[in-house]
Amino acid sequence: MNQHADSKNQPENEGGAYHHTEAENLPSHSHHDEEILSEIDVQAYWRANVKVLVVLLSSWAFVSFGCGVLFSDWLDQFTIGGFPLGFWFTQQGTMLCFVAIIFIYHIWMKKIERAHGVDDDENSVENQPVHQSDSRDQS
Amino acid sequence: MSAQTLSFIFVGLSFALYIGIAIWSRVGSTKEFYVAGGGVHPVVNGMATAADWMSAASFLSVAGILAFTGRDGAVYLMGWTGGYVLLALLLAPYLRKFGRFTVPEFIGDRYYSKLARVVAVICLIFISFTYIAGQMRGVGIVFSRFLEVDINTGVVIGMAIVFCYAVLGGMKGITYTQVAQYCVLIFAFMVPAIFMSIMWTDNPVPQLGLGDKLNDGSGLSVLQKLDQVTTELGFNTYTVGTRSTIDTLAIAAALMIGTAGLPHVIVRFFTVPKVSDARKSAGYALAFICIMYTTIPAVAAFSRLNLTESVNEVAYSEAPAWIEKWENTGLIAWKDKNGDGIMQYRPGHAFNPTKPIFTQDRGTYGERVISNELTNTTNEIYVDRDIMVMANPEIAKLPNWVIALVAAGAVAAALSTAAGLLLVISSSVAHDLMKRTFMPNISDKKELLFARLAAVVAILIAGWFGINPPAFVAQVVAFAFGMAAASLFPPIVMGIFSKRINRSGAVAGMLIGLSSTLAYIIYFNFIAPEINNPEHWFLGISPTGIGTIGAVLNVIAAVIVSHLTPAPPARVQDMIDDIRIPAGAGVAHEH
Numbered sequence: 001m002n003q004h005a006d007s008k009n010q011p012e013n014e015g016g017a018y019h020h021t022e023a024e025n026l027p028s029h030s031h032h033d034e035e036i037l038s039e040i041d042v043q044a045y046w047r048a049n050v051k052v053l054v055v056l057l058s059s060w061a062f063v064s065f066g067c068g069v070l071f072s073d074w075l076d077q078f079t080i081g082g083f084p085l086g087f088w089f090t091q092q093g094t095m096l097c098f099v100a101i102i103f104i105y106h107i108w109m110k111k112i113e114r115a116h117g118v119d120d121d122e123n124s125v126e127n128q129p130v131h132q133s134d135s136r137d138q139s
Numbered sequence: 140m141s142a143q144t145l146s147f148i149f150v151g152l153s154f155a156l157y158i159g160i161a162i163w164s165r166v167g168s169t170k171e172f173y174v175a176g177g178g179v180h181p182v183v184n185g186m187a188t189a190a191d192w193m194s195a196a197s198f199l200s201v202a203g204i205l206a207f208t209g210r211d212g213a214v215y216l217m218g219w220t221g222g223y224v225l226l227a228l229l230l231a232p233y234l235r236k237f238g239r240f241t242v243p244e245f246i247g248d249r250y251y252s253k254l255a256r257v258v259a260v261i262c263l264i265f266i267s268f269t270y271i272a273g274q275m276r277g278v279g280i281v282f283s284r285f286l287e288v289d290i291n292t293g294v295v296i297g298m299a300i301v302f303c304y305a306v307l308g309g310m311k312g313i314t315y316t317q318v319a320q321y322c323v324l325i326f327a328f329m330v331p332a333i334f335m336s337i338m339w340t341d342n343p344v345p346q347l348g349l350g351d352k353l354n355d356g357s358g359l360s361v362l363q364k365l366d367q368v369t370t371e372l373g374f375n376t377y378t379v380g381t382r383s384t385i386d387t388l389a390i391a392a393a394l395m396i397g398t399a400g401l402p403h404v405i406v407r408f409f410t411v412p413k414v415s416d417a418r419k420s421a422g423y424a425l426a427f428i429c430i431m432y433t434t435i436p437a438v439a440a441f442s443r444l445n446l447t448e449s450v451n452e453v454a455y456s457e458a459p460a461w462i463e464k465w466e467n468t469g470l471i472a473w474k475d476k477n478g479d480g481i482m483q484y485r486p487g488h489a490f491n492p493t494k495p496i497f498t499q500d501r502g503t504y505g506e507r508v509i510s511n512e513l514t515n516t517t518n519e520i521y522v523d524r525d526i527m528v529m530a531n532p533e534i535a536k537l538p539n540w541v542i543a544l545v546a547a548g549a550v551a552a553a554l555s556t557a558a559g560l561l562l563v564i565s566s567s568v569a570h571d572l573m574k575r576t577f578m579p580n581i582s583d584k585k586e587l588l589f590a591r592l593a594a595v596v597a598i599l600i601a602g603w604f605g606i607n608p609p610a611f612v613a614q615v616v617a618f619a620f621g622m623a624a625a626s627l628f629p630p631i632v633m634g635i636f637s638k639r640i641n642r643s644g645a646v647a648g649m650l651i652g653l654s655s656t657l658a659y660i661i662y663f664n665f666i667a668p669e670i671n672n673p674e675h676w677f678l679g680i681s682p683t684g685i686g687t688i689g690a691v692l693n694v695i696a697a698v699i700v701s702h703l704t705p706a707p708p709a710r711v712q713d714m715i716d717d718i719r720i721p722a723g724a725g726v727a728h729e730h
Contacts, residue, residue, distance in 0.1 A: 095433055
């Protein structure tokens, strides 16, 4: 809940943080315009990321708390491979879904990262947004 | 060759392999000691993570719990694997991008506070100790059986071996030895499972065999047979759950959040080269884990059938040899309550206290005499649930080499986790406490020395807990998960996804989460064990599941306190921006 509310406030927060960054680090920046662009991109990327998390974590909760616990008994009326379905979910089904969720996440995020130019693929041309290298200098 | 000789050979060979790898990849620098230079391939890392995480509890104990509790036990499977999703989605990529060695380091930097770091180290040490105590017990069970000594002697031998083993190499040695250990343990787990599945159903895939029909021509499926056997003897029906829904939900949630907060698993994701690799690596790790975890229910079911058939209503004098062997380790006991010389296996505890206290004498049939008070149930047998996997090949009358293989597998499982945990303990003490907090100017060499000293102390304390365990292996481990859930997971996730949570909030949250959970567990297990039942539990939630409430309290406290105090400084907000973007993650670095 808390996380979700937080992500809604994102644009303001990030804006605030950004001004601050700019004030502190301005002298070291050579491509000012480029940096604003990448900042917008980064925000869009983060929103897309949060969306992915909401979708996948909902499926995670549905499978585990739903199929595995809450409606597990109700699912027992169906059978799969000799198992009552609800029982199968508790013993094997949820785990298989978990593996699938993580791989979907990996593939989905890779796509989003390419689209926003923030991926960490060595072959990518735009994998070093200016904003990025700044905060690394600081750390 | 006898099973014991073969066990010596198998365990010895597997040790030679691990130590060989450890020497081959021996580490020189502190950085290599902790994170293997950040250059491990995702599949390799996934396999090592799987070995790290599949502990003696997974290997020995979970199948035992499932065998005795049926559907109720499945919450452990689901909880432990489900946590991986949280880990992969909410933590792994960001912590990898953050790129330091340890979890306290993240918390210390994110919450710009030495106090937060120290609190995190304390939480971490607490969790790791609880967890490692469970491992020591597991190692003890293995050694006590194949050396045919008492369980306590087994624990001491196990301690000595883990000590020699884990203090030798660092993370790099551990990464590759853990890959070897994964291979050994998965092979050792699958072979008896396949044998048993073929024995009961002719189906060589245990996962499918569990749903299959029995091959005895009765027309019953495995599950129907189990339900029938359990109901006839008066046990809870195998495929029907008995735990309350709220407690099941709480336990599942606590285990899930706890898995994601386990420091020795999180630290694994610092060792892959890129952020995207951290995600991929978590996927592979879970896939490797699930090979074993989906087999566990099958092993549990078949071993329950085997156990009932070979023990119940069998005369002690004609009992199979494995009963006497396990009796000698103190993990099986029989008291002929009705004087018929036949073992009756029924629900309820046979004695009070539950665990047998042996005298030096032997009874009429040569059984070990116990001095426990007898309960008024008709059950005459005590079987320690942790022996099920180890005893399986013997119960199922599998060849001796399978018995030896299982011993080697269990040792691999316990060692890999114990070594990973020791590394986390020693690195937190040496790096987070000494170097980063109290003695910033110490040399690399001194830091390594502190790391090794911390490992020694950790082993000694863990061994003590292994000899005097508060509960069964998996339950001890479950408490560690509860504490991880209540203390470490919330500040890490909030630190990534919120820019508003500040130093005071995080510290308050961790302290409240950990202390409330710990108090609840200690109260119900040590101070007032007699009222440890659903009527007295808070909201009907058992001590195993209380970590969920601890986590909720942690979040509430953190949010309230953070909003009453100033927002984190700009450099911290920039750091958060930085870890949210995958690009530009260098190798994990020291600062």
